Amino acid sequence: LEITMLRTRTIAFFLAAALVSAITTTQAHAAQRTFVSAAIGNDTNAATGCTVTAPCRLFQAAMAATDVSGEVIVLDSGEYGGVVITHSVALIAPAGVLAGISILDGANGVLIATPGVNVVLRGLSINGGGNGIRMVAGNKLTVKNCVISNMGASGISVTGPIIVSVIDTIIRDNRSFGISLQDGALGTITRAIISGNTSAGVVAQGQLAGSTTSADIADSIMDGNLSGAVGTASNATAKVNVTIRNSSAVRNSNFGLAAEASGGSSVRLTASNNIVSNNQVGISALSVGTTVVAAGNTVSDSLVAGFQNVAGVFRSAGDNALRNNATDSSGKVTVLTSR
Amino acid sequence: MLRTQTIAFFLAAVVVSALATTQAHASQRTFVSAAIGSDANATIGCTAVAPCRLFSTAMVKTDVGGEVIVVDSGSYDPVTITKSISLIAPKGVYAGISVPPNKDGIKIATPGIAVVLRGLTIIGQGGNVGIALEEGLNNRLTIEGCAISNMKATGIFVNNAETIIIDTVVRNNTSDGVRLENGTRATITRTIVSQNFFGVDVVSNISGRTTTADIVDSVLDRNSDRSVMAQSSTFNNTIVKVSVRDSRIVNSGKGLLAVNSGGIGGGLGTVSLSASNNLLSNNGVGIMGLNTAKILASGNTVSNNNIGLLSFPGVIFESAGNNTVRNNDTDLSGPITVIGTR
Numbered sequence: 001l002e003i004t005m006l007r008t009r010t011i012a013f014f015l016a017a018a019l020v021s022a023i024t025t026t027q028a029h030a031a032q033r034t035f036v037s038a039a040i041g042n043d044t045n046a047a048t049g050c051t052v053t054a055p056c057r058l059f060q061a062a063m064a065a066t067d068v069s070g071e072v073i074v075l076d077s078g079e080y081g082g083v084v085i086t087h088s089v090a091l092i093a094p095a096g097v098l099a100g101i102s103i104l105d106g107a108n109g110v111l112i113a114t115p116g117v118n119v120v121l122r123g124l125s126i127n128g129g130g131n132g133i134r135m136v137a138g139n140k141l142t143v144k145n146c147v148i149s150n151m152g153a154s155g156i157s158v159t160g161p162i163i164v165s166v167i168d169t170i171i172r173d174n175r176s177f178g179i180s181l182q183d184g185a186l187g188t189i190t191r192a193i194i195s196g197n198t199s200a201g202v203v204a205q206g207q208l209a210g211s212t213t214s215a216d217i218a219d220s221i222m223d224g225n226l227s228g229a230v231g232t233a234s235n236a237t238a239k240v241n242v243t244i245r246n247s248s249a250v251r252n253s254n255f256g257l258a259a260e261a262s263g264g265s266s267v268r269l270t271a272s273n274n275i276v277s278n279n280q281v282g283i284s285a286l287s288v289g290t291t292v293v294a295a296g297n298t299v300s301d302s303l304v305a306g307f308q309n310v311a312g313v314f315r316s317a318g319d320n321a322l323r324n325n326a327t328d329s330s331g332k333v334t335v336l337t338s339r
Numbered sequence: 340m341l342r343t344q345t346i347a348f349f350l351a352a353v354v355v356s357a358l359a360t361t362q363a364h365a366s367q368r369t370f371v372s373a374a375i376g377s378d379a380n381a382t383i384g385c386t387a388v389a390p391c392r393l394f395s396t397a398m399v400k401t402d403v404g405g406e407v408i409v410v411d412s413g414s415y416d417p418v419t420i421t422k423s424i425s426l427i428a429p430k431g432v433y434a435g436i437s438v439p440p441n442k443d444g445i446k447i448a449t450p451g452i453a454v455v456l457r458g459l460t461i462i463g464q465g466g467n468v469g470i471a472l473e474e475g476l477n478n479r480l481t482i483e484g485c486a487i488s489n490m491k492a493t494g495i496f497v498n499n500a501e502t503i504i505i506d507t508v509v510r511n512n513t514s515d516g517v518r519l520e521n522g523t524r525a526t527i528t529r530t531i532v533s534q535n536f537f538g539v540d541v542v543s544n545i546s547g548r549t550t551t552a553d554i555v556d557s558v559l560d561r562n563s564d565r566s567v568m569a570q571s572s573t574f575n576n577t578i579v580k581v582s583v584r585d586s587r588i589v590n591s592g593k594g595l596l597a598v599n600s601g602g603i604g605g606g607l608g609t610v611s612l613s614a615s616n617n618l619l620s621n622n623g624v625g626i627m628g629l630n631t632a633k634i635l636a637s638g639n640t641v642s643n644n645n646i647g648l649l650s651f652p653g654v655i656f657e658s659a660g661n662n663t664v665r666n667n668d669t670d671l672s673g674p675i676t677v678i679g680t681r
Contacts, residue, residue, distance in 0.1 A: 038387040038388070039387060039388055076387070076410075077370065077387060077408050077410050077429060078368075078370070078387035078408075079367075079368050079387070094431075095429070095430035095431045096429055096430055096431020096432055097429060097431075098408050098427060098429040100367075100368050100406065100408070102367040102368055102405075104367065125406070125427075127367070127404070127406070128367060128404070149425075149455075150404050170483065172455075172481065172503075173453060173479070193483075193503075193505060193528070195481070195503055195526070196479065196501070196503075221505070221526060221528050221555070223503065223526040223553070224501055224503070224524070224526070246585075248526065248528065248553060248555045248584075250526055250553040250582070251501075251524050251526060251551065251553065273616075275553065275555055275582055275584040275585075275615070277551075277553050277580070277582040277613065278524070278551045278553060278580055278582070296638075298582065298584055298613055298615040298616075298637060298638075300580075300582050300611070300613035300635065301551070301580040301582065301611060301613070316681060318680060318681060319661070319680045320680055320681055321613070321615050321635060321637030321638065321659045321680055322680075322681050323613065323633075323635035323657060323659075323678070324580070324611040324613060324633055324635060328681075329681065333681075335681065
């Protein structure tokens with residue numbers, strides 16, 4: 001019995017040793033943290049793991065050499081190329097370094113289409129091409145301290161049940177939406193500057209049956225877009241919820257803030273403590289199925305109307321400052337009792 | 340015939356070749372460096388490894404819509420921008436532009452272009468205007484994270500363009516900190532405008548022009564004459580719309596001033612000013628209206644001024660009834676109508 005035991009233990013030991021060795025071999029050139037450099041980087045350094053002393057040149061090569069949930073660090077300012085992200089990773093340019101991703105054709109700057117991944121993008125400057133950041137599968141997307149501009153499509157476009165955080169980021173002059181959240185995407189947008197986009201600055205869109213899509217926007221600026229922030233849904237069982245607080249929706253050529261629903265869908269928009277000025281229409285409930293709640297906003301200098309209820313439900317907390325609009329309030333607005 | 344065609348072909352080939360040569364080294368992103376930059380590197384395109392020295396050289400080598408990136412801290416040159424471009428100093432890099440007498444720091448006078456300035460420090464050393472956009476037509480100007488100070492005239496001057504100013508300091512300029520004129524539509528956010536003679540002036544004096552400014556989360560401090568002025572002047576049908584929210588307007592001659600001085604040409608323009616959730620303290624006058632200006636004040640704290648709210652005859656000065664106006668030498672002067680909130 002003892003011999004059998006010993007043999008079993010020996011075999012177990014060998015198996016364990018073989019396993020450890022196998023893992024070590026697999027990870028020989030993958031690392032928790034890899035590096036890229038425009039000044040001295042070379043993608044042939046991927047063979048040695050894109051180290052800080054022998055960095056790679058482009059994001060794509062470094063990502064492949066990085067562990068799941070590891071980080072790619074940018075060492076110096078330059079161009080780092082578009083990237084398709086296929087595992088959980090963070091691409092990080094520290095303050096003082098500009099990491100450009102310039103796309104000359106219609107491709108996306110950063111494309112994520114792998115289920116289950118968590119992606120962090122920090123300090124990137126993305127311009128030209130299709131969408132700046134496009135995510136169609138995965139768990140989480142965090143965008144911090146980035147600038148996304150002059151894209152042929154949207155700045156950030158996310159479709160599906162993905163948790164999205166956009167913080168301290170500038171999204172300007174893109175030729176579609178600033179940020180598009182669609183069919184189950186749940187977005188938190190904080191301290192973002194969203195300017196001059198050809199379509200809405202932020203749109204939450206529900207087209208998929210049973211989906212709930214949301215955008216919670218705080219401390220942000222939405223100016224000079226087609227509209228500032230819009231919730232829109234078109235499927236009977238789709239829900240869209242948008243909240244905007246302590247933000248500016250100004251100088252947008254259509255709506256500052258608007259909710260729009262069709263096909264029996266439901267869209268709720270809650271706006272509190274915002275400045276909504278110099279838009280065509282300030283805050284609007286455009287259609288049946290929309291519910292707008294407005295509290296503590298300043299709404300002024302709208303070319304058509306400050307508050308507008310076309311066919312939805314529009315409730316006010318009764319503490320909005322509403323003046324100097326062509327029409328201050330249009331359609332039925334119900335004043336709620338504060339509580 | 341054949342010869343003509345041959346010549347034409349050769350000419351075409353030469354033109355194509357010339358174009359190819361010209362564009363060979365223009366790129367979406369170029370680089371400038373005070374430490375290792377040389378304008379001789381323009382021939383190979385002001386790259387990250389072989390950067391140029393001056394903005395003006397790198398700009399020529401940059402595609403329309405492209406970016407000039409500052410690689411390291413140092414002194415860079417005043418520049419006249421002639422195409423859509425971004426000049427960018429990343430955080431942690433100091434890009435200083437000293438402006439000598441009779442010059443402007445950044446000058447833009449080409450119609451239809453979009454310019455982004457990020458992270459620049461522009462200092463007048465006898466120079467006139469820090470950032471000057473003259474009479475624009477479909478121009479856009481974005482100023483992010485810049486500091487503009489000590490100009491002999493004005494910090495930022497914009498005539499008739501979409502303008503975004505954010506996270507910027509405009510300080511100690513002899514005349515205006517920011518002057519927005521005749522069709523300019525501006526958003527000013529998280530910006531400090533301090534120690535200028537005039538803080539932010541929003542003015543229309545050309546018939547049919549609408550000038551707007553939305554100022555949020557900003558500090559307007561120690562501007563001798565006034566911190567913000569909305570003014571329609573001289574001609575018919577000029578419109579000025581200004582909103583100020585969540586800002587501190589302190590230690591100035593007048594905090595917020597709306598004045599409609601139109602009429603010399605025969606008719607009056609319109610001036611409206613919305614002020615909400617601001618702190619107005621230690622000014623000569625907190626909020627002041629002249630002639631036929633329209634003012635709405637909501638949720639402001641107005642304290643420790645010589646006069647809190649001042650309305651001259653003809654002004655429509657309305658309060659949402661939720662302002663705290665106290666501890667001024669004179670809290671209220673002139674007719675102010677409480678309209679409530681809704």
